[in-house]
Amino acid sequence: MRLLIGVLLIYLNICFFNLFAQKTVEQNDRLNFLHKSMGVKSSIIVYNQQKNKLITNDTLALNHPSSPNGTFYLYETLIGLESGNIKDTTEIYPWDLVFYPNQNWNQDQHLTTALKHQTDWYFKQVAKAIDTNKMKSWLKLIGYGNRDISGGIDNFWKNNSLKISVKQQFDLFKRLYSYNLPFSFEYLRFIRKAFTVNRLVNKNLYSFKTKGMNQDKPIIWYLGYIEFLNNTYLVVHCVEMNTRKKNKYFSTIQSELLFATLKELGILDDSMCGKM
Secondary structure (H helix, E strand, O other): OHHHHHHHHHHHHHHHHHHOOOOOEEEOHHHHHHHHOOOOEEEEEEEEOOOOEEEEOOOOHHHOOEOOHHHHHHHHHHHHHHHOOOOOOOOOEOOOOOOOOOHHHOOOEOHHHHHHHOOHHHHHHHHHHHOHHHHHHHHHHHOOOOOOOOOOOOOOOOOOOOOEOHHHHHHHHHHHHOOOOOOOHHHHHHHHHOOEEEEOOOEEEEEEEEEEEEOOEEEEEEEEEEEEOOOEEEEEEEEEOOOOOOOOOHHHHHHHHHHHHHHHOOOOOHHHOOOO
């Protein structure tokens, strides 16, 4: 019954979004030059909710598939909660006693801390509990990327078989933001609260940023939204190194590109410099 209701919700959501869908994605050539000048593969999409308008630096790059890495945890959380494999947001998962470079992982976790620290071992355990068949069904239901989990139930989202493009990531993120995914309202609201918030005078900036690898090259995903009193902007940004060599300034490059884009579009000003 729950699956049938989920399918019905998906159908209604598709009808709704087709009715109000953006006709085109506008490429901003100034942004295209800016992003190419940094020596990385960079694709960003910014959605102006009031104008129902999408802007990008490169329309071709929007469809390039990449490993979702930690961004998948947002949707794995929803699947785990809705399927009952995560009993509630306070359920404690005991630390597996493996020592990790990230010290925040070396302790017991519940859902809030696991999302905050993107605790890899926690989400591996959750994925195993969901199991392969159920995971396949959910990814098909919500239309997640290429839906390929052949890389293994506890690793398919990290530099592995599951891929998603910036455009696909945005489409899902928009539905998440609008509470238009086949999950309970309370679970969607919980995920919204998992975003880091930066409260400012006339706007709030919400962010979820994750680092990982794609085809053995460093990659950063950024999902965020900026809420003004009279408008909201949704942002999805993906940056990938051109080589496998690590760059200690890679995270700074992503932040600077994101800020420069939002400044160019008149969304943020210099007061936000260094806060992305």
